[in-house]
Amino acid sequence: MASGFVNIRRDVDDKFYRYRMPILLTKIEGKGNGIKTVLPNMSDVARALSRPPSYTTKFFGCELGAQTSVDEKNERYIVNGAHDANRLRELLDGFIDKFVLCKSCKNPETELIILKVGRTEDIIRDCKACGERTPIDMRHKLTTFILKNPPIKARKGKKATNGDAAAGVGGGGGDVTPENGNGEEGGDPGAESDDELTKKIKAEAAELNQDAAIEKEDWAVDTSPEAVKARQKALESSMAAAVLGGDDDGDDDDENSPYTQFGNWIMDVPETEDQKALNIAIYKKAEELGIEKKHKAVLILVTIFTEDVVAEIPKFAPLLKKMVTSEKHQKALLGGIERLVGLAYPDLLPQVPKILMALYQDDILDEEVVTEWGTHVSKKYTDKDTSKRVRKASAPFLKWLEEADDDDSDEDDD
Numbered sequence: 013m014a015s016g017f018v019n020i021r022r023d024v025d026d027k028f029y030r031y032r033m034p035i036l037l038t039k040i041e042g043k044g045n046g047i048k049t050v051l052p053n054m055s056d057v058a059r060a061l062s063r064p065p066s067y068t069t070k071f072f073g074c075e076l077g078a079q080t081s082v083d084e085k086n087e088r089y090i091v092n093g094a095h096d097a098n099r100l101r102e103l104l105d106g107f108i109d110k111f112v113l114c115k116s117c118k119n120p121e122t123e124l125i126i127l128k129v130g131r132t133e134d135i136i137r138d139c140k141a142c143g144e145r146t147p148i149d150m151r152h153k154l155t156t157f158i159l160k161n162p163p164i165k166a167r168k169g170k171k172a173t174n175g176d177a178a179a180g181v182g183g184g185g186g187d188v189t190p191e192n193g194n195g196e197e198g199g200d201p202g203a204e205s206d207d208e209l210t211k212k213i214k215a216e217a218a219e220l221n222q223d224a225a226i227e228k229e230d231w232a233v234d235t236s237p238e239a240v241k242a243r244q245k246a247l248e249s250s251m252a253a254a255v256l257g258g259d260d261d262g263d264d265d266d267e268n269s270p271y272t273q274f275g276n277w278i279m280d281v282p283e284t285e286d287q288k289a290l291n292i293a294i295y296k297k298a299e300e301l302g303i304e305k306k307h308k309a310v311l312i313l314v315t316i317f318t319e320d321v322v323a324e325i326p327k328f329a330p331l332l333k334k335m336v337t338s339e340k341h342q343k344a345l346l347g348g349i350e351r352l353v354g355l356a357y358p359d360l361l362p363q364v365p366k367i368l369m370a371l372y373q374d375d376i377l378d379e380e381v382v383t384e385w386g387t388h389v390s391k392k393y394t395d396k397d398t399s400k401r402v403r404k405a406s407a408p409f410l411k412w413l414e415e416a417d418d419d420d421s422d423e424d425d426d
């Protein structure tokens with residue numbers, strides 16, 4: 013059926029590249045409203061990528077905003093509407109980049125694993141080539157589908173066994189001690205200190221390490237569909253709780269709530285060079301939805317950030333200043349940061365001090381609010397363990413704040 017093979021990385025122009033896949037074929041069927049694009053060799057392509065064909069097909073649906081139909085038994089994979097083969101091949105490149113290639117070495121020999129952190133889950137690419145584990149951007153809509161349909165069956169016919177997966181579990185999760193975090197902003201995270209705050213954070217850190225070890229063991233043991241499903245449910249409710257917060261001021265949990273709309277709109281916002289226009293557009297959207305003054309809008313706003321958050325904060329600072337107008341807003345912002353670094357990008361944990369520093373230096377966060385936040389674990393925005401993890405990572409910054417306050421001297425430029 014396949015009329016030819018291409019490199020899995022089509023940007024690699026190497027005839028001897030090891031990783032090849034059949035070129036994706038398409039066939040238009042039907043007419044009028046019933047017109048659809050059939051993907052006759054989707055299962056062959058997906059097999060070459062070691063991913064279930066439902067993932068690639070659903071990915072097309074997410075990207076094109078089209079309905080899809082997946083019939084694994086009869087190997088029928090369909091995207092509604094008429095779609096150009098080249099367009100779909102380009103989208104497939106996007107899928108490969110986001111859900112297959114190791115982010116570190118760009119090798120396609122990866123396995124998707126679902127890693128439980130606290131009550132929530134992240135999807136990680138586990139690279140067989142370099143051993144790195146790199147997180148999937150959890151804001152992509154396909155991640156919801158993957159969590160609901162975990163990649164267990166995909167292991168069939170692959171070298172990986174449950175034993176392999178379990179053996180690899182120890183390395184993930186992004187455990188970070190303040191000592192190996194980024195302490196360069198000042199203070200000396202390695203130094204012994206008797207102050208109460210440090211003691212408290214160290215005690216929590218020790219406890220956290222224990223909890224994390226236990227959780228990883230759980231995950232290694234239980235990858236049954238039932239267990240995965242149960243964790244998915246937990247994730248959904250914890251995310252819903254995160255968005256709604258404790259002091260809810262209305263019925264926001266439906267799909268049409270202004271917060272959901274704001275979040276979806278931000279997720280689809282195109283990249284632009286014109287940062288000022290982008291800031292204005294975001295504010296106007298919030299205004300249009302009537303939530304520009306709400307602290308929960310700040311929580312949603314944080315989803316605009318990516319793994320480059322440290323560099324992005326100054327760009328969005330004018331917008332943040334406009335929307336973060338009270339202590340409550342600052343707490344929502346910190347809650348959003350907890351979710352960003354605790355759940356979406358666990359690799360960012362070592363950068364928490366830099367993130368807080370950037371927000372502090374741009375006068376978006378007040379010293380009192382950050383200190384109060386940093387010393388009180390809360391379940392309001394994430395699960396307790398994630399909350400602890402993030403606060404633990406913030407220790408060097410909190411220490412710097414306190415010391416800067418004590419001697420009233422500049423320690424941020426040493």
Ligand SMILES: [Zn+2]
Nearest residue numbers: 114117139142
């Ligand atoms: Zn790799």
